[in-house]
Amino acid sequence: MVKTVIFDMDGVIVDTEPLHYLVNKEHHKALNIEVTDEVYSTFTGTSNKNYFQTLKNMFELADEVDDLITYKNDIFLEAFDHSEDLDLLPGVKDLIQDLFQNGVELILASSSEKVIIDKVFERFGLAPYFSHRVSGEDFPESKPNPAIFEYAAALSKAPKSECIVIEDSTNGIKAAKAAGIYCIGYIGEHSGLQDTALADKVIRHFSELNYDVIQQLKATEDTK
Structure with missing residues (x-):
């Protein structure tokens, strides 16, 4: 689960x-x-x-x-x-709210500095949904090194086996898999040359995900 x-x-x-x-x-x-x-x-x-x-x-x-x-x-x-037209990715706020309302803990693990993370959270009202914000500035090595995701998973109330990562970059997906965490790869409009081949599941829109779908995906993986 x-x-x-x-x-x-x-x-x-x-x-x-x-x-x-x-x-x-x-x-x-x-x-x-x-x-x-x-x-x-x-x-x-x-x-x-x-x-x-x-x-x-x-x-x-x-x-x-x-x-x-x-x-x-x-x-x-x-x-x-x-940047007045800067916005959240389509469907991601709905996913965040759905997971939160179903009791899933949400943690941010971004390579950005804390000042940028805080700006994003303030602008888009994300703070109430996330229990922790982890910044890459606190680690000597960045993604694809798994340290940031290992630390984020350690902050979780659940064991690592009950965590998943959502990532869009080659380096981020490599980091998640190196940390031994199930990873959903997101291909967005501006993903460009990023490689999602190592992801356990790949999506192109967040409408493809919700609480039930994520539980099913992980349950299927765990039975392999």
Whole structure:
């Protein structure tokens, strides 16, 4: 039985991936570097810390990683506040409410910094539904390292065997599976080059999921 659902945030709950892309492109231009879309896609789901440490090494940037993160987040938060059309992914709020009303514990495990997570939760009124918010900034390694999901599962009131993860990125799905947690992969409009092959179940719209469907999916998996 599923008693806890662990949600990723960017690209799963809120459609921020296009905004992150535009902000990072602006930042790359300011740094006078060029990151191809193919290379950029490999970082989806990872933390800014991992992203900028890799760029610093690749392009021999003089800037400190913390300064690069702060600069990027400043641009992102300003763009976030002025993006009137930014919204939750279609159907995800209904799923969150359905799970919550059926007594399922909800935990967020996002690679984003806490300041961005808090902004999203405040803007879309998500705080009442989630028992915990876990940020990738608190871990030395980001997804696909499983640490963030192992920690999120440890916070759950239920054992890991009664948890599932909902993810949209290659790195996030790899992290969930490395943590030994059942994973539903979401393919959204802006999923791009992300690979969901390792996910236990793949969906293209959150209307495909509800409390009963999730229980059935996990029960079927547990009988294999």
